[in-house]
Amino acid sequence: MSSLDHVFHALSDPTRRALLARLVEGEATVAELLQPFEISQPSISRHLKVLEDAGLISTRISGNARPRRIEPAAFEAISDWLEQYRMIWSENYARLDDVLETMKTKEPKT
Amino acid sequence: MSSLDHVFHALSDPTRRALLARLVEGEATVAELLQPFEISQPSISRHLKVLEDAGLISTRISGNARPRRIEPAAFEAISDWLEQYRMIWSENYARLDDVLETMKTKEPKT
DNA sequence: TATTAATATAACTATTTAGCTATATAGTCA
DNA sequence: TGACTATATAGCTAAATAGTTATATTAATA
Numbered sequence: 001m002s003s004l005d006h007v008f009h010a011l012s013d014p015t016r017r018a019l020l021a022r023l024v025e026g027e028a029t030v031a032e033l034l035q036p037f038e039i040s041q042p043s044i045s046r047h048l049k050v051l052e053d054a055g056l057i058s059t060r061i062s063g064n065a066r067p068r069r070i071e072p073a074a075f076e077a078i079s080d081w082l083e084q085y086r087m088i089w090s091e092n093y094a095r096l097d098d099v100l101e102t103m104k105t106k107e108p109k110t
Numbered sequence: 111m112s113s114l115d116h117v118f119h120a121l122s123d124p125t126r127r128a129l130l131a132r133l134v135e136g137e138a139t140v141a142e143l144l145q146p147f148e149i150s151q152p153s154i155s156r157h158l159k160v161l162e163d164a165g166l167i168s169t170r171i172s173g174n175a176r177p178r179r180i181e182p183a184a185f186e187a188i189s190d191w192l193e194q195y196r197m198i199w200s201e202n203y204a205r206l207d208d209v210l211e212t213m214k215t216k217e218p219k220t
Numbered sequence: 221t222a223t224t225a226a227t228a229t230a231a232c233t234a235t236t237t238a239g240c241t242a243t244a245t246a247g248t249c250a
Numbered sequence: 251t252g253a254c255t256a257t258a259t260a261g262c263t264a265a266a267t268a269g270t271t272a273t274a275t276t277a278a279t280a
Contacts, residue, residue: 089182
């Protein structure tokens with residue numbers, strides 16, 4: 001059973017996607033993640049468990065709190081999966097090499 | 111309710127992902143799509159409906175048959191969504207928390 | 221027109237899920 | 251230690267889902 005099952009299932013819920021969107025700004029505790037929502041703390045904890053089981057986030061122990069953070073690898077897995085379909089919508093399908101070339105020469109960091 | 115709900119839900123099933131993988135090679139009828147699987151024809155038809163409701167595929171009428179094809183726009187939507195996380199894993203950004211440390215201690219690749 | 225072929229729909233069952241409230245666990249602090 | 255804080259877990263309910271078989275629909279063909 002592919003882990004993509006869990007990844008895509010986790011992403012199918014808007015609350016969970018919102019949690020990820022918050023976590024992309026940095027680590028956050030359950031209390032912090034809970035705040036913008038109207039749902040209960042146990043529900044948030046369960047959503048976080050689904051995200052963690054999917055490998056999308058991880059938990060760190062910090063005294064009383066359990067801050068969560070994004071796990072990059074899972075997103076990379078999605079990107080890899082999506083790659084096999086990129087040719088389908090890319091306008092540059094016929095010139096895929098050009099696309100790759102463009103990616104190589106993208107702006108260098110300062 | 112975002113359509114990404116439906117898209118990610120559709121993708122969470124391995125049978126449906128396999129159907130998409132077949133369709134990336136080109137249009138196929140239900141009978142053709144059914145063949146590699148051990149599940150019933152109605153099940154496949156329902157999976158196809160889920161994929162179509164998500165906008166991932168579309169149906170054409172051809173006499174008796176209803177060949178399905180990939181719909182590129184939905185994949186583009188996934189790619190767009192994923193884009194907001196790309197910084198997380200691309201280049202040296204293995205982990206957002208480590209960005210500053212990394213930039214201090216590591217020479218960016220040329 | 222009657223038959224066959226391709227596909228969809230209905231009706232049922234078992235499983236999963238998202239929400240809730242109540243409670244348990246574990247760390248911090250006075 | 252006792253109170254408080256942060257979070258997890260248990261147990262419940264309602265809704266959704268994936269599978270099944272049986273049947274309906276529609277086009278092609280003899």
